Amino acid sequence: MTDLNLLYEAILKGKKKTAIELTNAALEEKADPKSLIDNHMIKAMEEVGRQFENHEIFVPELLMAGRAMKASLNILQPVLQGQGAGVSIGKVVIGTVKGDLHDIGKNLVASMLEGCGFEVIDIGIDMDSAKFVEAIREHKANILGLSALLTTTMPYMKTVIEALKEAGLRDQVKVIVGGAPVSQSFATEIGADGYSDTANSAVTKVKDLLGIL
Amino acid sequence: MKITPYQRLRAMLDGNAKDLDRVPNFNILMFFAAFYINKPFGQFCTDYRILVEGNLSCVEKFDIDILSTLSDPVRETADFGTELEYPEDELPHPKKVLLPNIEDVENLQLFDPLKSKRILDRIRAIELFKKEKNNEYPILGWVEGPLAEASDLRGINESLVDIIDDENEELFHLLLKKCTQEAIWCAKAQIEAGAHIIGVGDAAASLISRDLYRNIVAPYEKQIADAIKNAGGIARLHICGDINHILEDIVNVGFDIIDIDWMVDMKRAVEIFDGTGSIINGNVDPVAVVFNGSTSDVRNAVHKCMKDSNGKACISAGCEIPKFTPHENLIAFAQALYDKF
Incomplete structure (x- = not known):
């Protein structure tokens, strides 16, 4: 045995x-x-x-x-x-925003989410708002994770959130943001639903937003 | 007689900081310097004349004590043979990694810095700085550290698995060995061109455990530090991120200047390095304070660093000054350094 x-x-x-x-x-x-x-x-x-x-x-x-x-x-x-059973407790689309090529933080968050039972669709780095909207629509995700390491690219997170609104998808998905220069106050300012500064707390935040805890 | 930035640094390194007008302002400028002279960042990375113009304009305006040749982390990566994209106003980056398989390391060829493209551009920047300012300012050359360069050649996720995966141990050491040898050649060529300081950027080292740092990365970093010092240069280590857990091990690596990012405990760092012959540089938060804070926030943060280091550290933001940093914040940064306690 x-x-x-x-x-x-x-x-x-x-x-x-x-x-x-x-x-x-x-x-x-x-x-x-x-x-x-x-x-x-x-x-x-x-x-x-x-x-x-x-x-x-x-x-x-x-x-x-x-x-x-x-x-x-x-x-x-x-x-x-x-057996007709699913393993996922939620679906997450994740990516690094346009102009930003960093992916280690995003990958850690993706890995932890996947390891903790979420289905993760990692759409990669340097992604424009249309790609995020398309992925949310295609995969019917519950959560969108946006990553940025640069102060020059983090404002683009707001562009993505605006694009979700324009596409009529904002109410269907919770948005969490993260990355070295990102903070809770920035997340609040751009209208994100959550922020986390570590891969582990990202899992807790996502569960919290989905009422899984 | 007015003290020069080079003399200011020399006094710090020689332990004679007490009588200085102020400690050195060691802020790192890249995107900011290009933006300041209204030039696309892509040009700043590829044309040494633009890089020199940007830095010279900024050091005078913002009372900075170092002329830097930093632009992006993939100069050696390109010269090793990686094909890069050069966006007009973003960081250059590899179109694809040069070593997708660890076995590819065996075929990795070292290059001659004087016959290269991007390291030679940096050498030209050093020569131009030397021509313009001679020894008034310390000139900062740069090489990538062993783990950073291995990560640029392999991909960061792959290299951080390689470093712990027993199956790849021999080949990963070969990669670190090659990156180290190339860094030594590039450092020597920059010192011969007139660089006073060689910065060694090894950011990926903040992501690994103390054991991995001590046993795998530090010995290679030490080879680079020793080579820089033997060639008459000042060796500076820059690992951005949280390095609280490896500070004690960095002591034995033997760099003259150790940069610390904002999340590192300045007081503890200065205590650890006190009496070792090395000095600390840091560590104001570049985003929350320098970029997003008020002038008063900046002044307070600079004062805190000065108090915590008891005048024994160079002061700078923990990493690069963000592109859109308000000018008044950088002016406040420089002015705060003159305040006495």
Whole structure:
């Protein structure tokens, strides 16, 4: 019988190969995929988030954990879909705004959200408002995450929010913003619904906005 | 006799700051300098004459004590062979990474700085600064640190996985080794051209744990610092972001000037480096204070840095001065440095 605590440990420590082996072994033993995700994998990513927030681990460890999580999810998702069950607790479109090419912060947030059960559509960097509107419309996302690292590009977040209003989508999606120069007061000023300064608090903020907490 | 910015820095480094009129103003200008002279940032990055004009105009207007050759982090990246996009008014950036697979590292060729394109442009900037101001101002050359350059060549996400992934250990060290050797060549060429200081930008190092920094990155940074000092230059380390957790390890790397960003504890940093022969530079918040704050916010923040460092640090914003910073804030920054406590 597979020790599922080892799956938790494998994701926590970013051991992708081990996570894949244990996930496959658990499935062969007819483990419930939803239970694997909810009770072991998401719990591991929550612990990763806690350790990251407390500076016990840093970006490489977080990326490795995200990679292990994703590898296991890729095995489990087809099984869940075959059972007619979904794994996502919410859908997030995320991207870095026009003129800005930075993606590490955005990727960390995407990785944590994915690890904590959200479906994440990462549309990339240097994205104009039309691309964000198109993605929200296409994917019917609940959340839009906007990232910027530059003071010259952060005002574009407001342009995206205005574009959502013009497209009649603003009421259907909550907007969170983040990035080194971004602050809560800036978020409030441009009409965003939330702001977070770390990948972990982004997850908490998204859950809060969707009433999942 | 009026003291020059170069003499001001020399006094700081020699531990004779007490009798100075003020500590050095070490603000870094890039986008701001181009905007100040109404030139597109793309030109600032590709034409040393524009970069020099922008910096010379700003240091005089805003009482800054350093002539910088900084523009963007991908000069070496381009000269290694990465194809860049040069938008008119944005940062140049790779069209795609040069080393999508870690195995590609084996074929990475080093380049001669004097036969390069973008590092040679920086060398030309140093020569022009030297011609215009000789030794009145310290001239700041620049190279990318080992982890920063590895990240520019591989992609930041990939390099931060490589650094911890046992499977790639040997090849990732080869990449760091090549980036370090190139940084040493580029640093030496800039010192020979007249640079007094060589800044080593290694921002990605703020994203890794203390163990990874100490065991993997610091030894390569030390090779660069030693080479700069052996060539007669002043070695300056710039890691933007939160480096509170690696400050003690940076001591052993041996840089003369250590930049700290706004989230680093100035008081603690100065204490850690006190008596080591290195000095701290920083650390006003560039966005919340310098860009978004009032002149009074700027003055208060500069005063706090001066008090926390007890006159033993150069003062600057934690990172680049934002493009649209109000001029009165930069003037207030410079004036505040003359206040005594």
